Amino acid sequence: MxxxxxxxxxxxxxxxxxxxxxxxxxxxxxxxxxxxxTAPKSHVTIYLDGGSTNWGADIDSTVKEQSPAVGQGVVGRASPSPAQLMQTDFDAALGAGVVTVIDGATPGATFQADLQATGVVAQSISARLGSLTTPADLVLSNFEINDQYVLAESPQTYASWEQQWVQTVKAAGATPVLQEPNPICEPGFNIPVTDEFVAQTRQLASTQGITLLPTYDAFKLYPLWNLTTGLMSSDCVHPNETGYAFKEAHYFPVLLPVVRKLLAQ
Known part of the structure; x- marks a missing residue:
């Protein structure tokens, strides 16, 4: 035959x-x-991928933890971390044990490194998802800051890597969810170019029906967001604990209906 x-x-x-x-x-x-x-699920697993702003890096935090990034050592981390904030919100909304949030972010990672297990990423996203005891239902990610400032990519190149990440997550049997970044204010920051990166992500999400969790516009509109008394830590790249809570407060209302649909609630 x-x-x-x-x-x-x-x-x-x-x-x-x-x-x-x-x-x-x-x-x-x-x-x-x-x-x-298509049967309703009784439990949903969320894998929180991404870089340092999904891990919760905060240079000013008194909490110091070993970074999962290759060779990075001990760094400051917000407490609660983004994964902990999200877990607390789901426990409060749906009951403990209904949703599990897995903390899988790697500080310093980019979309390319995440896909290829290069640089600070020890294991590719495909391998990590494949090794989970309970398969992920949703995979969240955002690498915009590192792709723009570490790799100096164009918005178009960024969109290409982001598309590959989406395809990889789908191939693993999970649903990709994209997150908008927070803006940064360190020397050399370029908000107009970041606007272009965010526009690429929004276009990808819109044309492919991918859930996009917002925060970027709200962050920029927050009074004095770029100060330590506002939403940023003193490195002007990572949010402070108030900033991380602010991001979660904008992410969660959009993510919750996605999870409710999986649970058929």
Whole structure:
């Protein structure tokens, strides 16, 4: 049998050349598989991927933790971290144990490094998702700051890597969710270019029906957002604890309905 016929017996006329309807056993199996794939879930697993602003780096924090990034050592981390903030919100909204948020972010990572396990990333996102005991339902990510300022990518190149990340997450059987970044204010910052990066992400989300969690515009509109008395730590790249809570307050109302739909609530 040719490869083409192996792919679809009915189209190739298997069993006599006229094609034949699927047997009842085949039909029942297909229906059961479809029902299983669309059945409401009793538990949802969220994998929080991304860079340091998803991990919760905060240079001013008194909490010091070992970074998961290769060779980075101990760094300051906001307490609660972004994953902890999200977990607390889901526990309060849906009850403890209904949603599990896995903290998988790597400070210093980019989309390219995340996909290829290069630089500070020890294991690719594909490998990490494949090794989970409970498969991820949703995978969240944002690497914009590092892609813009560390790799000096163009917004178009960034969009290309972001698209590859989306495809990789889907191939792992999970649903990708994109997050907008916070702006930064360190020397050399370029908000107009960041606007272009964010526009690329918004376009990708819109054209492909991907959930996008907002924060960028709200962050910029916050009075004196770029001060330590506002939303930023003293490095002017990472939010302070108030800033991380501010981001979660904008992410969560958009993410919650996505999870409720999976749970059919």
């Amino acid at each position: 040719s490869l083409g016929c192996a792919a679809t017996l009915s189209a190739c006329g298997g069993g006599g050349g006229t094609g034949s309807p699927a047997s009842p056993a085949t039909s029942n199996a297909s229906a059961s598989a479809t029902a299983a794939s």
